[in-house]
Amino acid sequence: MKVFFTILICKLLRLAGKAVGHGSSLPGQIALKLCPDILSRVKLPQYIIAVTGSNGKTSTVEMIAHILKKNGKRVSWNKEGSNQIEGVTTLVLSESTLGGRVKSDILLIESDERFARYTFKYITPTHYVITNLYRDQLTRNGHPEWVFDALKDSIHDETELILNADDPLVSLFGVGRKAVYFGADKLESDTAELNSVYNDGAYCPACKAPMKYTTHHYNHIGHYACTSCGYKRQPTSYTITSVDLDKGEMVIDGKYTITLALKSLYNIYNILSAYTVASIIGIDGEKIARDMSDYVLKNGRVITFELKSRKGTLLTSKHENSVSYDQSIRVASACKEGCDVMFIVDAVSRKYFTSDVSWLYDIDFEMLNNENIGEIILSGRYFNDLAARFSYTDIPSEKIRIIPEIEKAVDYLDSDRKEYIYVITCFSDKGKFLEKLKGDKR
Amino acid sequence: MKILHLYHDFMNLYGEWANVRALERLLEKNGISFSTDKLSLGDSFEPEDYDFIYVGSGTERNRNVALEHLRPYKDKFGDYIEKGKVALFTGNSFEMLGKSITTADDTIIEGLGLLDATVKEQNKTRITSDVIYNADFLSKPLVGFINKCGRLEISGDKLFDVEYGLGDSEGAKTEGVRKNNLFGTHLTGPALVKNPHFLVYLAELLIGQAPDDSSLGYEKAGFEVTLKALKERAGAER
Numbered sequence: 001m002k003v004f005f006t007i008l009i010c011k012l013l014r015l016a017g018k019a020v021g022h023g024s025s026l027p028g029q030i031a032l033k034l035c036p037d038i039l040s041r042v043k044l045p046q047y048i049i050a051v052t053g054s055n056g057k058t059s060t061v062e063m064i065a066h067i068l069k070k071n072g073k074r075v076s077w078n079k080e081g082s083n084q085i086e087g088v089t090t091l092v093l094s095e096s097t098l099g100g101r102v103k104s105d106i107l108l109i110e111s112d113e114r115f116a117r118y119t120f121k122y123i124t125p126t127h128y129v130i131t132n133l134y135r136d137q138l139t140r141n142g143h144p145e146w147v148f149d150a151l152k153d154s155i156h157d158e159t160e161l162i163l164n165a166d167d168p169l170v171s172l173f174g175v176g177r178k179a180v181y182f183g184a185d186k187l188e189s190d191t192a193e194l195n196s197v198y199n200d201g202a203y204c205p206a207c208k209a210p211m212k213y214t215t216h217h218y219n220h221i222g223h224y225a226c227t228s229c230g231y232k233r234q235p236t237s238y239t240i241t242s243v244d245l246d247k248g249e250m251v252i253d254g255k256y257t258i259t260l261a262l263k264s265l266y267n268i269y270n271i272l273s274a275y276t277v278a279s280i281i282g283i284d285g286e287k288i289a290r291d292m293s294d295y296v297l298k299n300g301r302v303i304t305f306e307l308k309s310r311k312g313t314l315l316t317s318k319h320e321n322s323v324s325y326d327q328s329i330r331v332a333s334a335c336k337e338g339c340d341v342m343f344i345v346d347a348v349s350r351k352y353f354t355s356d357v358s359w360l361y362d363i364d365f366e367m368l369n370n371e372n373i374g375e376i377i378l379s380g381r382y383f384n385d386l387a388a389r390f391s392y393t394d395i396p397s398e399k400i401r402i403i404p405e406i407e408k409a410v411d412y413l414d415s416d417r418k419e420y421i422y423v424i425t426c427f428s429d430k431g432k433f434l435e436k437l438k439g440d441k442r
Numbered sequence: 443m444k445i446l447h448l449y450h451d452f453m454n455l456y457g458e459w460a461n462v463r464a465l466e467r468l469l470e471k472n473g474i475s476f477s478t479d480k481l482s483l484g485d486s487f488e489p490e491d492y493d494f495i496y497v498g499s500g501t502e503r504n505r506n507v508a509l510e511h512l513r514p515y516k517d518k519f520g521d522y523i524e525k526g527k528v529a530l531f532t533g534n535s536f537e538m539l540g541k542s543i544t545t546a547d548d549t550i551i552e553g554l555g556l557l558d559a560t561v562k563e564q565n566k567t568r569i570t571s572d573v574i575y576n577a578d579f580l581s582k583p584l585v586g587f588i589n590k591c592g593r594l595e596i597s598g599d600k601l602f603d604v605e606y607g608l609g610d611s612e613g614a615k616t617e618g619v620r621k622n623n624l625f626g627t628h629l630t631g632p633a634l635v636k637n638p639h640f641l642v643y644l645a646e647l648l649i650g651q652a653p654d655d656s657s658l659g660y661e662k663a664g665f666e667v668t669l670k671a672l673k674e675r676a677g678a679e680r
Contacts (some may be wrong), residue, residue: 090508142589143455145501149565197459202451208507210484352646355572355671356587361457386662388528388635391660
């Protein structure tokens, strides 16, 4: 009876919440108060797939859901990105019958890294994808090893791990456990030396002796081996065998070609992890490749825009996440037609307060020191910190324009210049840019 | 002038490399000739060869490994401090210099014993905080961020008074330690870029006169913006 009422109340709150446009965590929060172990009292489907990691969780989950639905599976997933236990509870109960049975074939859960141990106390995933562990929101997360330790507590012995073989810290979860690995062969875009301000792969995560890389895909993601304890990259069961970013194509397992709507290495890893999950569930590789080709993410992180005669793209990146910035900067710096780049740091986070800008020093802005880049515009409340950071690069100062107010920076971009525009900023600040764009169109 | 950036690739968790780079650039602008050694695990060194030694933050595991590497230098580094030579340890790195570190699994690791300090760690909640500190040797406050998992008990000369945010432990009114010209603080990241007046103070200790700081315009303006943001925040929380 308790289960019935808890589910009923959660469903009603969810409906009411939807009607007034509320978020999806409150109904779950109340359900957990009514019945703290409600998640273990619900009958869950055959497949429970969890996805976590620093970057790409939302995109990966969206892609997995897309493929599965295209192939006739009924999928329940937290599409609004409420990825802590409350949001997951709302998801599970909303998708349940009043008798307490989840109606779908597959329960797909995006989970926050630090709080996964609470969510998966009551739910045992059949499969658990860990995409990567980067320096991400360190003002809350501490550091990647701290997150590793927190995540470790969320893993059940019977769960099959699906791990990124190219991330040394993520792969460490597989030691002594059931695990399947995905990763990329040596790619044309790889470098022998690390291209990053810092190197989180310099030392072995298992024994702290120096590691050697034979190839770097990006940052510390690549092919590594410890010089001391024998820890090394595992062979992969699902593999990116080649990538042509100029052409916008990737090949998985040597036979499935996927055309890319978004030409970044980031994106190909998200596609690969989605491919891996769909393959494990039994969907044919060819079908997955077809479903993923030219797939445009619906989460609005990449937005193209026009500013009178100029065209541009907003690359939503994450403040406090240098790998995310590095990826966006890599896209801009590869723009052979020439581009201007604008950075906005106005509010470090939309969810909490911090004034910490240390993360700017982990970003490899030096990549912008090439002939493809025209002007670099720095804007937002923390423009001085951006300017100070750029002063520690070799980028000529005459390329840099400092325009503190975002509106004025947009007015400045609205010029006769022909260069493409990349705007690189975070969820917390992109609205200020987009509003100004919209205002100008009126 | 010889600078040592120790564990540059191992204790560099929050962009700490910029502390050394900021000092180098200020010395360059002031026409001071210097060289920098970047050393790490597996390297050996003579502390007395240097005029400035810097170590930044690392993960708890990295700090423990670095401590074992630093252990044989206990006496030589102790002499370095006694002679009044300048060293800056930021983040959790200065915990290596205390008496002991008790890790989250209750392992007790003996420190170098150069400071009268003990640390007790836990692994449940990350201890983080934006902060405003004051120092009696600086005319302006300091801004920054604390990011750790331990409680520090320390006696000796305190480095900073807490104006906003966390100190050595919950409720503590002070943060960090100063012993002669050894500065130990849990401030993380490029603290010398965020607090150019602290950078200038250290440079003055090194070169014996106030350096020309006219090259620090963005740093100074950035400091004021952050100080304002933190004061607003402190006011809102009151």
